[in-house]
Amino acid sequence: MRFVFKTSYTQDLGLFRDDVQRNCYVVLLAGLVVLPWLIPNYLVDMSLVLIYAIGGLSLMVLAGYTGLVSLGHAAFLGIGAYAHVYFAQSLGLPWLVALALAVVLTAAAGVLVGLPALRMTGVYLTIATLAFALIIQEVFTRWDRVTGGLKGRAVDKPVILGVALAHDAAFYFLCLAVLIGGLWLTSNVLRSPTGRAWIAIRDSEIAAQSLGVNLAVYKTMAFAYSAALMGVAGALFAHKVGFLAPDIFSVLLSIQLLLMVVVGGLGSLHGAVFGAVFVALLPVAISQARDVLPAWIGGAAGVLGPQAGTAVFLGVDRFVKQPGLEPGIFGLILVLFILFEPLGVYGRWLKLRLFFSTFPLYKRATFRRQKSYMRSERLR
Secondary structure (H helix, E strand, O other): OOOOOOOOHHHHHOOOOOHHHHHHHHHHHHHHHHHHHHOOOOOOOHHHHHHHHHHHHHHHHHHHOOOOOOOOHHHHHHHHHHHHHHHHHHOOOOHHHHHHHHHHHHHHHHHHHHOOOOOOOOHHHHHHHHHHHHHHHHHHHHOHHHHOHHHOEEOOOOEEOOEEOOOHHHHHHHHHHHHHHHHHHHHHHHHOHHHHHHHHHHHOHHHHHHOOOOHHHHHHHHHHHHHHHHHHHHHHHHHHHOEEOHHHOOHHHHHHHHHHHHHHOOOOHHHHHHHHHHHHHHHHHHHHHOOOOOHHHHHHOOOOOHHHHHHHHHOOHHHOOOOOOHHHHHHHHHHHHHHHOOOHHHHHHHHHHHHHHHOOOOOHHHHOOOOOOOHHHHHO
8 A cells, every 4th residue: 555745835726636637647647638530430420428417517516516506407408508508600700718617607607506505405405306396397498599409409520729529539639628627626625615515515504504604695606606517518518519408408307317426436536537437338238238148138228328228328219219127237236236236337447446455454344334424414
């Protein structure tokens, strides 16, 4: 096991724990750069994985670090997508300007949701965000001049500073750059006083309020920041699918985004990425396992491939004739994670890393779950 010896206060200000961790991320970045040429596009759509990761990062800030569960993030995704397409195509604004305006509009929607929900916690807040998602989906259906209504709206390929990103590899690198920027910005925000206030609210609102944290202000900031990140994901998502329709941004999508974060690992930026990879690889695993399953199971699991699995995840039923067993398998895996691995995929990775670093002195009781409460929690 390695121990980090700190010799200056500047080491606490760095993004990386030490040079070894920094080099590992550099190698990972190099692998992501060459990944489009190593993995066929028909197997796993890496651009969609990165968009999922940005959406998971958005929800992780709210649910994982602030403790506010939301079932309305599909609405924020739709607002960002429709707003970006309207500003870029209908008004003819530059791509970056349209993206910035879409992010501002989505953040404003997050503030509007956060303000009425300040006095709500737990299931009541979840119901409030669910109602918001239903209202926004109805707006998408009725506002024909902007959204196209039930007929939908076609989306062009992005053109940034006169450069058309029509190729899949170019769009992949755009999504990768946005994801890296979002991770860098979010990690810095979480280390700032704002991020520490969010974590304090998650652990105990009473204790945070006793320390001078303004719950109303910081909860509203969490909603606005989370919605802004989801607006960025929505803009990229619009270009990826190429066609927007109100039924894409359903409540089912919000639930599946939340499940993705839970499976990846709440309270960790890595968990958002791991959850996105899990969601992308699940249809591939099911399609590969179909050949070794009995005939009656293989027929029920007869998805049309990874793109069909993606459509099932997004709730776009018109792309798939038979959803098969994929939603059921996803739900079963989620239940198993909650029962046996509540820290998600990232929590299991931490345990494996500790096991190999301390072998053969590893103790099974290291990660034994203990029920402990803070003094402030007993007042509830």
